[in-house]
Amino acid sequence: MVPLPAYLVLGALLFSLGMIGVLVRRNALIVFMSIELMLNSVNLTFVALSRHLASMDGQLAVFFTIVVAGVEVVVGLAIIVEIFRSRATVNLDDVDLLRG
Amino acid sequence: MPPASDLALLVPELWLAALGLVLLGVDLFVGEQNKRTVGWVAVGGLLLALVPTWGLAGAVHRPGTTVFFGSYAVDGFAVFFKFLAIIATTLVILASMDYFRASGDRQGSTQRFEGEFYTLLVFTGLGLVLMAASADLILVALSIEFVSLTSYVLAAYLKGNPKSNEAGLKYFLFGAAASAVMFYGFSLLYGLTGSTSLYVIAEKVATVPAPALTVSLALMLAGFGFKISMVPFHQWTPDVYEGAPTPVAAFLSVGSKAAGFAVLLRVVAVAIAPSGLDYVTLIAGLSAVSMFVGNLLALPQRNIKRMLAYSSISHAGFILIGVAAFGGAFGNTGLLIYLFAYMFFTLGAFFIAALIEARLGSDDIPDYAGLSQRAPGLAFLMALFMLSLTGIPPTAGFFAKFYIFAAAIERSPALLWLVAVGVVNSVISLYYYVNVIRTMYLLPPQDPARIQEPAVLRTALWVTGAATLLLGLYPQPLITFARAAALLLP
Amino acid sequence: MTAYLPIFIHLLLAVLLTAALLGAHALLGGRRPTVAKDEPYESGVWPIGSARERIPIRYYLIAMLFILFDIEAVFLYPWAVAFRDLGVVGLVEMLVFLGVLFVGFVYAWQRRALEWE
Secondary structure (H helix, E strand, O other), rough: OOHHHHHHHHHHHHHHHHHHHHHHHOOHHHHHHHHHHHHHHHHHHHHHHHHHHHHOOOHHHHHHHHHHHHHHHHHHHHHHHHHHHHHHOOHHHHHOOOOO | OOHHHHOOHHHHHHHHHHHHHHHHHHHHHOOOOOHHHHHHHHHHHHHHHHHHHHHHHHHHHOOEEEEEEOEOOOHHHHOOOOHHHHHHHHHHHHHHHHHHHHHHHHHHHHHHHHHHHHHHHHHHHHHHHHHEOOOOOOHHHHHHHHHHHHHHHHHOOOOOOOOHHHHHHHHHHHHHHHHHHHHHHHHHHHHHHHEHHHHHHHHHHHHHHHHHHHHHHHHHHHHHHHHHOOOOOOOHHHHHHHHHOHHHHHHHHHHHHHHHHHHHHHHHHHHHHHHHHHHHHHHHHHHHHHHHHHHHHOOOOOOOHHHHHHHHHHHHHHHHHHOEEEOOOHHHHHHHHHHHHHHHHHHHHHHHHHHHHHHOOOEHHHHHHHHHHHHHHHHHHHHHHHHHOOOOOOOOOHHHHHHHHHHHHOHHHHHHHHHHHHHHHHHHHHHHHHHHHHHHOOOOOOOOOOOOHHHHHHHHHHHHHHHHHHHOOHHHEEEEEEHHHHHHOO | OOOHHHHHHHHHHHHHHHHHHHHHHHHHEEEEEEEEHHHOOOOOOOOOOOOOOOOOOHHHHHHHHHHHHOOOHHHHHHHOOOHHHHHHHHHHHHHHHHHHHHHHHHHHHHOOOOOOO
């Protein structure tokens, strides 16, 4: 039996990795993957806590997080594709029409 | 199993959801030239949704009334935001119809998808209603995400327009990251209290160690702060407002912000407050920073939409005063009054920006020169909205600010400094708001031709203008209504 | 141990069925090999080549719609597990849920999102 803190620490590490990815990487797709990583760390935390607390709410939350992540993929990739069509790059530093 | 009577309390939501689906069907049957029909059906359906909402307003004022195992609140607070969301959505749809018509020749392919645009707006309106009523962390997360996802699409709606695409991308990446952080905060709060229901959390939160709770609150604030464009989660605001279609920017500035505040308030006042954690200092600090950052960055703006975006950030700061002061007799109502009044004059200002953009193809404030001669009615309304945004009597803005300052003074002497910051910021904001009025009235027009005002957009404008003035002159009904709605805790 | 008996039977049946089908095919089916038939099959796409090839954007649209309608299964499983406890109300709720998705599907269909050209 793996103790609860192990799961929580792993969740926190994955979350931090995702956060760093969002802040550091400049490719829109990689940033997006980092966000998905953060959402999965949330799932891990929820499931581990749900097991520890013997309550179903956490697992319920995971179902919805999965759906949210899936829908985000659809909407996000659609926008990224549109960006790529209009300027043939997904590098965030080149997407700079709006500033001031 | 939830009793069937629960469904009777959800009539407005069910109605809005059905309306959205019906709109999809209508969209399939009308030709590309008549997409406005979808808009009119949406407006009609939204106005009809006010009827069951009004019925609820009479029936449910008991705070803490929930359905579906305590996950969904149907108290007066939720009903208040139902009104706000429905009215805001209706006005934005009215404004969009002429915006697309007037700017259609320049933007080409929007027409084919116009029906989708109205449908998305109605669904976003439904999302706002759900946000304000969610009493369970899962539902909070879902409803916020519902609003976000439709908003991303709306922001990127002008397909061939690189600026709109860019607005969509920035909004999406920022929003998705912020909600992921917020979800993590939810998972921690769930772990600390063992429940996702806000009202159950409220009972257990006192035993939670303060540092852990603080971390969880800070993470959650990222998500809420994103929705209300609070510093330091505000960076997306100017870019998205500038790039998105102007009615969408108006909707984000009013609808998302109001619902974001509703969620923030429900989570903080219901679930966090009983812990004894000093969240007031934190909120007050964020409020002061938001006011200063928003106002100081608004000063050098030339683009009206960017200026309104920074103004939106500073107003988030003002409204946060109400969150910090929540709990007192004034505080509870002050915040609701501010959000309701703010809806009208902000929508109005954005609608004028939309009209000018559609007619002149420009968002630059210098192009507003001589508007008083080219379109006297528009110039007068814009001046009214600018004064109201500053908070000068006899407009709704003055009355809203007055109430929210009074709330802070009444709540605690420790908030006096925040009131002082608020007053200083009102004075700073005078500069850039009045600059617009000066441009319109004192500078000569570059082109003396009259500006045509499309009929529907003009209607939406006069509604917002009349409300701005009326709420300033005779606020009593709103005060009564907000007072009934403000009770939140069981 | 007897609790796992149904699973073993299930496995056995699966193996037998597969063997029967493949065997029937080998015995009864004709065999006329051509060059094209001997190529490895990878969903109709030529499997060898540069990994940096660009893929038609239409794949993306189909994939996007697939994800949307695929994810609903997440909700179908828990509902199926608790089906008896939820009873008629659960069934109606699920039908409403599927109905909403169906409207979206019809919309995508009618807007020609499912057509390749």
